[in-house]
Amino acid sequence: MTHHVEETEYPTTDENGYIKTSWLMNQVKSSNDMHPFSETANFIFGGFNNHIAHHLFPHFHHIHYPKLNKILYETLLRNDIKPNQTTYWGGIISHLKLLKRRSYDDNKKNTL
DSSP: OOSOSTTOOOOOBOTTSOBOSOHHHHHHHTOOEESTTOHHHHHHHTTTTOHHHHHHOTTSOGGGHHHHHHHHHHHHHHTTOOOOEEOHHHHHHHHHHHHHHHTSGGGTTSOO
């Protein structure tokens, strides 16, 4: 649910095997947060629910993620970048829908 939900995006490679997406945007677009501002969810999941912050700031302790996300989300949204965010149950449902969609041959060309 932190990476494989319906809204996450993965860059494709060019003919030389390189991606044209920056490291930062790849982390933002390929990660999913669940209740990113909730200190309770952050405590229960040990920061697992704040996956964008986890990838962008791996050396910060997870107890800081809810406050850090207020700044991070504000900055992303101000720059017209929508971070992926679900509820816990919404993430499970989205993950299962993605698995079902990806099981059909028509979608196999867009591999993860």
